[in-house]
Amino acid sequence: MCKAAPWQTGVYVPKDWTMASQEIENLVQALARLPGLGPRSARRAVLYLLKRPETTMKPILSAMEQVEANLVTCTICGNVDTKDPCQICSDPRRDEKSLCVVEEVSDLWALDKSRLFPGKFHVLGGKLSALDGVRPEDISIDKLLKRVEQGGIDEVVLAMNATLEGQATAHYIAERLESFPVRLSQLSHGIPVGGELDYLDEGTLAQALRSRRPVE
Amino acid sequence: MCKAAPWQTGVYVPKDWTMASQEIENLVQALARLPGLGPRSARRAVLYLLKRPETTMKPILSAMEQVEANLVTCTICGNVDTKDPCQICSDPRRDEKSLCVVEEVSDLWALDKSRLFPGKFHVLGGKLSALDGVRPEDISIDKLLKRVEQGGIDEVVLAMNATLEGQATAHYIAERLESFPVRLSQLSHGIPVGGELDYLDEGTLAQALRSRRPVE
Numbered sequence: 001m002c003k004a005a006p007w008q009t010g011v012y013v014p015k016d017w018t019m020a021s022q023e024i025e026n027l028v029q030a031l032a033r034l035p036g037l038g039p040r041s042a043r044r045a046v047l048y049l050l051k052r053p054e055t056t057m058k059p060i061l062s063a064m065e066q067v068e069a070n071l072v073t074c075t076i077c078g079n080v081d082t083k084d085p086c087q088i089c090s091d092p093r094r095d096e097k098s099l100c101v102v103e104e105v106s107d108l109w110a111l112d113k114s115r116l117f118p119g120k121f122h123v124l125g126g127k128l129s130a131l132d133g134v135r136p137e138d139i140s141i142d143k144l145l146k147r148v149e150q151g152g153i154d155e156v157v158l159a160m161n162a163t164l165e166g167q168a169t170a171h172y173i174a175e176r177l178e179s180f181p182v183r184l185s186q187l188s189h190g191i192p193v194g195g196e197l198d199y200l201d202e203g204t205l206a207q208a209l210r211s212r213r214p215v216e
Numbered sequence: 217m218c219k220a221a222p223w224q225t226g227v228y229v230p231k232d233w234t235m236a237s238q239e240i241e242n243l244v245q246a247l248a249r250l251p252g253l254g255p256r257s258a259r260r261a262v263l264y265l266l267k268r269p270e271t272t273m274k275p276i277l278s279a280m281e282q283v284e285a286n287l288v289t290c291t292i293c294g295n296v297d298t299k300d301p302c303q304i305c306s307d308p309r310r311d312e313k314s315l316c317v318v319e320e321v322s323d324l325w326a327l328d329k330s331r332l333f334p335g336k337f338h339v340l341g342g343k344l345s346a347l348d349g350v351r352p353e354d355i356s357i358d359k360l361l362k363r364v365e366q367g368g369i370d371e372v373v374l375a376m377n378a379t380l381e382g383q384a385t386a387h388y389i390a391e392r393l394e395s396f397p398v399r400l401s402q403l404s405h406g407i408p409v410g411g412e413l414d415y416l417d418e419g420t421l422a423q424a425l426r427s428r429r430p431v432e
Contacts, residue, residue, distance in 0.1 A: 015331070017309060017310070018303060019304060019329070020297055020302075020303055021302075023279065023282040023298040024283055024298060026279040026282070027276070027279040027282075030275040030279045030280075034261045034265075036252070036253060036257035036261060037253065037261070041252035044251050044252060044322075045251055046283075047321065047325055049283075050283070050321070051296070051321065053284060056249065057280060058284070059242075059246040060247060061280050061284060063242040063243040063245075064243055064276070064277050065277065066243075067239050067265075068269060068274070071266065080267070081237050081240065087234060087236055093233060094233070105267065106260075106263050108235075109263055112229075113235070115229040115233075117229065118229045
């Protein structure tokens with residue numbers, strides 16, 4: 001009988017034998033840090049890029065270079081974009097009179113993706129938090145007050161997260177805006193559309209019950 | 217009562233009002249084409265990149281530029297890498313005597329990721345297919361024969377997919393290699409580890425039964 005190859009006797013490939021060159025490993029590791037991609041799917045994505053570099057890698061590369069070179073934070077609202085004022089602030093078709101205040105840029109994107117709010121936005125860049133030592137002057141509240149002070153705004157929608165800190169932030173901003181002639185509103189809380197009572201937490205149920213509406 | 221804002225009366229944001237500038241939209245669309253990412257997760261990934269461009273976008277950008285600039289197909293085995301011969305072919309620690317033949321680069325990566333095969337590889341770049349008109353001269357079979365002809369190879373492992381065309385390709389290659397003094401082997405077929413009989417197709421069950429082994 002012929003001698004068994006080493007891998008047939010249980011000797012595995014050592015960890016330091018890399019399959020691909022360092023450049024490719026670097027790309028896998030960099031992509032693996034993206035949310036939604038892990039090491040496995042990053043490897044699959046890289047393989048996809050390597051197979052057809054002209055049609056897959058080139059577009060990403062040039063788009064990323066463009067964004068990277070022009071990235072700025074909007075000096076009016078705090079959104080991130082490749083121009084200042086950002087796409088939303090500089091769009092004359094948007095309703096100047098409605099202002100939606102959110103905690104983070106991700107909240108702005110989530111709201112705007114839903115295409116329900118044709119007004120302008122204001123990004124606080126955080127929320128008040130006694131635990132993390134975030135005070136009103138640490139987030140973009142003064143700038144918000146200045147925007148309202150300048151006039152032309154009819155309604156401010158406080159779209160903070162439905163967390164303790166988010167609601168405390170909304171409450172604080174509402175107090176500061178009390179003296180201005182603007183309508184203040186906030187997102188309603190309650191049962192999410194499609195949600196089943198059975199699966200919801202007590203806090204949501206309590207809120208849904210507390211803010212119940214007459215049947216139309 | 218004050219006049220309702222247009223969005224309260226059911227007027228939505230028109231589709232052509234983009235939230236972000238064209239550059240960012242381009243990046244979202246380019247990333248959305250990656251396997252494992254859709255439009256939603258691509259947007260989330262871009263948001264993540266925009267928040268901390270220095271630590272997230274820069275590494276991906278430079279890694280991708282490096283790979284893009286150096287990408288080559290290995291002239292020995294057909295793997296894609298940033299050098300030629302590739303990392304695997306040029307590694308002197310790998311067993312020159314064992315050669316594993318696979319259909320695609322993705323198969324090579326899948327096998328090598330498992331760290332079970334310390335030999336070298338050969339990528340056919342496809343499989344024989346009467347339907348798609350792929351003939352033996354269209355894939356890298358002649359090159360494989362030349363590698364075996366040169367000597368120094370003890371065993372050729374045929375690691376084609378367990379599909380009709382994959383197995384036809386394996387069969388064809390086995391015939392062409394018959395006259396060479398090499399051991400030929402192929403991956404075993406059967407019940408996947410962790411698989412439950414109840415959920416397996418008839419073909420797999422038949423194969424598992426046909427190639428049953430004595431209990432050790």
